[in-house]
Amino acid sequence: MLSDVPLDLPVRPVLPAVVEALRATGSGVLVAPPGTGKTTLAPLAVADAVSGRRVVIAQPRRVAARAAAHRMAALLGERVGGRIGYAVRGERRVGPDTRIEVVTTGLLVRRLHHDPELPGVGAVLLDEIHERQLDADLALAFAVEARATLRPDLWLLAMSATPQADRFAALLGGAGRPVPIVEAQAALHPVERIWAPPPRPVAAPGAGRVDPALLDHVAATVRRALHERGGDVLVFLPGAGEIASVAGRLADLRDEVALLPLHGRLPGTAQDAALRPTGHRRVVLATAVAESSLTVPGVRVVVDAGLSRVPRTDLARGLGALVTVPVSRAAATQRAGRAGREAPGAVYRCWSEATHARLAPQPEPEIATADLTGFALELAAWGDPDGTGLALPDPPPPAAMTVARETLTTLGAVDADGRITARGRAIAAAGAHPRLARALLDGAGRVGASRAAEVVALLAEETVAGPGDDLTALWRRLRAGTDPAATARWRAEVRRLRAALPADVRPTEGAPPGRLRREGATDGAYAGAGGRLPDDLAAGLLVGLAYPERLARARRAGGSSYLMTGGTAAELAPGSGLAGSAWLAIAVADRSPGAPTARVRLATPVDEATAREAGGSLLREEREVAWSGGDVVAREVVRLGAIELADRPLAAPEPELLAEAVLTGLRQDGLGLLTWTPAATALRERLAFCRQALGDGWPEVTDPALLADVPRWLGPELARARRRADLARIDVAAALRRLLDWRQAARLDELAPERLAVPSGSRIRVDYADPAAPVLAVKLQETFGWQDAPRIAGGRVPVLLHLLSPAGRPVAVTADLASFWRVGYPQVRAELRGRYPRHPWPEDPTTAAPTRHATPRRR
Numbered sequence: 001m002l003s004d005v006p007l008d009l010p011v012r013p014v015l016p017a018v019v020e021a022l023r024a025t026g027s028g029v030l031v032a033p034p035g036t037g038k039t040t041l042a043p044l045a046v047a048d049a050v051s052g053r054r055v056v057i058a059q060p061r062r063v064a065a066r067a068a069a070h071r072m073a074a075l076l077g078e079r080v081g082g083r084i085g086y087a088v089r090g091e092r093r094v095g096p097d098t099r100i101e102v103v104t105t106g107l108l109v110r111r112l113h114h115d116p117e118l119p120g121v122g123a124v125l126l127d128e129i130h131e132r133q134l135d136a137d138l139a140l141a142f143a144v145e146a147r148a149t150l151r152p153d154l155w156l157l158a159m160s161a162t163p164q165a166d167r168f169a170a171l172l173g174g175a176g177r178p179v180p181i182v183e184a185q186a187a188l189h190p191v192e193r194i195w196a197p198p199p200r201p202v203a204a205p206g207a208g209r210v211d212p213a214l215l216d217h218v219a220a221t222v223r224r225a226l227h228e229r230g231g232d233v234l235v236f237l238p239g240a241g242e243i244a245s246v247a248g249r250l251a252d253l254r255d256e257v258a259l260l261p262l263h264g265r266l267p268g269t270a271q272d273a274a275l276r277p278t279g280h281r282r283v284v285l286a287t288a289v290a291e292s293s294l295t296v297p298g299v300r301v302v303v304d305a306g307l308s309r310v311p312r313t314d315l316a317r318g319l320g321a322l323v324t325v326p327v328s329r330a331a332a333t334q335r336a337g338r339a340g341r342e343a344p345g346a347v348y349r350c351w352s353e354a355t356h357a358r359l360a361p362q363p364e365p366e367i368a369t370a371d372l373t374g375f376a377l378e379l380a381a382w383g384d385p386d387g388t389g390l391a392l393p394d395p396p397p398p399a400a401m402t403v404a405r406e407t408l409t410t411l412g413a414v415d416a417d418g419r420i421t422a423r424g425r426a427i428a429a430a431g432a433h434p435r436l437a438r439a440l441l442d443g444a445g446r447v448g449a450s451r452a453a454e455v456v457a458l459l460a461e462e463t464v465a466g467p468g469d470d471l472t473a474l475w476r477r478l479r480a481g482t483d484p485a486a487t488a489r490w491r492a493e494v495r496r497l498r499a500a501l502p503a504d505v506r507p508t509e510g511a512p513p514g515r516l517r518r519e520g521a522t523d524g525a526y527a528g529a530g531g532r533l534p535d536d537l538a539a540g541l542l543v544g545l546a547y548p549e550r551l552a553r554a555r556r557a558g559g560s561s562y563l564m565t566g567g568t569a570a571e572l573a574p575g576s577g578l579a580g581s582a583w584l585a586i587a588v589a590d591r592s593p594g595a596p597t598a599r600v601r602l603a604t605p606v607d608e609a610t611a612r613e614a615g616g617s618l619l620r621e622e623r624e625v626a627w628s629g630g631d632v633v634a635r636e637v638v639r640l641g642a643i644e645l646a647d648r649p650l651a652a653p654e655p656e657l658l659a660e661a662v663l664t665g666l667r668q669d670g671l672g673l674l675t676w677t678p679a680a681t682a683l684r685e686r687l688a689f690c691r692q693a694l695g696d697g698w699p700e701v702t703d704p705a706l707l708a709d710v711p712r713w714l715g716p717e718l719a720r721a722r723r724r725a726d727l728a729r730i731d732v733a734a735a736l737r738r739l740l741d742w743r744q745a746a747r748l749d750e751l752a753p754e755r756l757a758v759p760s761g762s763r764i765r766v767d768y769a770d771p772a773a774p775v776l777a778v779k780l781q782e783t784f785g786w787q788d789a790p791r792i793a794g795g796r797v798p799v800l801l802h803l804l805s806p807a808g809r810p811v812a813v814t815a816d817l818a819s820f821w822r823v824g825y826p827q828v829r830a831e832l833r834g835r836y837p838r839h840p841w842p843e844d845p846t847t848a849a850p851t852r853h854a855t856p857r858r859r
Helices: 010-027 038-050 062-075 105-114 134-149 168-171 212-228 240-249 268-274 328-340 353-358 371-382 398-411 422-430 434-447 449-460 471-480 484-500 534-546 606-612 655-669 679-694 701-709 709-719 724-728 730-741 740-749 816-834
Strands: 027-031 054-059 085-090 092-093 102-104 121-126 157-158 182-183 191-195 232-236 258-262 282-286 299-302 307-314 319-326 345-349 550-554 561-564 569-571 583-590 598-604 619-628 631-640 643-649 755-757 763-767 775-779 800-802 810-814
Touching: 010 038, 010 157, 010 182, 010 561, 027 168, 038 062, 038 121, 038 157, 038 328, 054 105, 062 085, 062 606, 102 105, 102 168, 102 655, 105 134, 105 371, 105 730, 121 134, 134 157, 134 168, 157 168, 182 268, 182 755, 191 328, 191 730, 212 240, 212 328, 212 755, 232 328, 240 282, 299 328, 299 631, 328 345, 371 398, 371 422, 371 434, 398 434, 422 434, 434 449, 449 471, 449 484, 449 534, 471 484, 471 534, 471 598, 534 598, 534 606, 550 643, 561 583, 561 643, 569 655, 583 740, 619 655, 631 655, 643 709, 655 709, 655 724, 679 730, 679 740, 701 709, 709 730, 730 816
Parallel strands: 027 157, 027 182, 054 102, 054 121, 085 102, 121 157, 191 345, 232 282, 232 299, 258 282, 299 345, 569 598, 775 800
Antiparallel strands: 085 092, 307 319, 550 561, 550 583, 561 569, 583 598, 619 631, 631 643, 755 763, 763 775, 800 810
């Protein structure tokens, strides 16, 4: 029997219960902490129970899938490809006798699409289900539905390293009947926790590089661990860049220990080397790929930097970024478990115990932060575009799904109802991100199937990416085979993509590029010798087909700053060889949270003709009549998304568009565009007074109110306006009167008179600048005989009198004239009669004759 292997691990005692649960209900959940042997022994036990049929075990990562297959085959004393096999993208090692096949969750999803009955398969084991990658969520949901509707005899086992298994038990059971949960005891060997925070504070992680001070501390902690503990050391770092940096800091130890990197971008041979004992002490520098499902033999010590790298998507700009975040407590526990798989061990955590208590309990599921375009296409291909009827652990975020569906609709992959189209099935069949699949399908007929597959493979296979940001240069290096391991992986993906092309889009290689030529393009711009599109333009065309919103034009000649068609600014890295290119097709760009621009990571130069062709869906020729630069601009504009390509004056713009532009300008730049004569200003102030004194029945004449009601009071003039100068010629006073009904117009002069008669016979202008207190500025001698200040607004509001000296200077301000005559006037009289002897200063001004004139001088 397969399970008769000489390996006594903590999971072995519970394997009979696992098999019994599967026999009883067909589904189950196995919870087994890291190091207990679930990935190795559970498939062997299940394979014995489903004799004659194959067991498929799905892993989230390629490294883990290959390693698990090699481990099981070694236990059986066999080579992979016999009873134990594996399949990852671009590589498959199985044979007719294969009983257990380890695959990635992405490949399992593809197989479920191809044939959801999974003929010949007796059991599906979903390992590390707690990691919550998108493919893992889909594999779980699709497998549950396939079992419920087509294969009730199919065994389905979810395996997790964390104890939060209830949700998965409920999902597998459905209809309120959770499946059995079997738990294995913890690993046999204790792991001592050692808190080793940096001696000085380090910068918090984010979208930028990790603080070098933290990497210095990690390297120092590795040296400490090597001195204090025996056995190999496994170091957890967030990415390949940090692995290289720490390896450089430890380079002087190479005579004493082997420094081995372990991450997903390494070729399989290098990954295998990190997983094999070497006969002397090792330091394995790994990313999160080593958190689970991998046993790194000989490890007794873990040094954990405490960081993870996760994707974040900027939905508004269509850009992604890899963000460094603190590790979760659950992931930290899994990492620590690597030290206790074979013997007692220790974990050095490069943070404090207090910091640990503040960490998130679980890692954030990928569905909460990732680009969901491919996920949405998988749901549509399955026949459930919303995913509402599927056993998904979490529903997809509505905003991200909306963006994903819009993208798929633009690609022609789904219809208005979200159902997959024939084109969508062709895109899904390519086994790449929908954008890249679109570039492959549409680009093959234009640049040749092989070149299309080569560029798309380069974009799809992250592990072949090299230094620099020049996509075409990278393409040429891969062709030349300067990095044999990367070239091998790339060529395998090229073959897969080429085979995925429908026969009708596999033209003869070197054929002319079809409908690439556009007006203004020359043969030199588009086609090289023999009509073949040059490599940079071919690469640019394919990138533009995949990411039309990332076609970019330089902001200034010879510069390194660009504007993308999607409207986002982008910058090349300092010293980039792409600087000075007039146009770029940007394959990879990211934007840090809060950053004003995106950083270009991978691009290729193109010309405008190629940009127009690739971004054809964004090309617009528009008649534009708008307010710009303080006046109306009427022109015909050609735009590629946010990039303006050309413009010319518009000869005969429609009058209504001109009027709308003028209105926009007025609302944008304000009422100062009108000519406010003294009469217009005075009328506006009188209207404001009436509203203040008489209520809301009178029109509001504040700036916001007038701008909001412009069509009502400026309508006829606006209909005739064509430019800013027309606004300046409008009779604003006449226009304002349109705000009054006939009753208000008839009573305006009565309620808010422009002038008031004073006892001297003069008619003095009333100042309504303050609508709450209209002012009448009048010489004191002209008011003799007035008992009280006049009142306006139908007697509701007393006028505020500014009583002036003979020289016109204010000597008193009052709305209570009777009080002023009694109290204030005697003092004013005493002060001013000597200064102005030729003007009357009677003792009783209420009975004195008013006058506008001084007493004539005696001759």
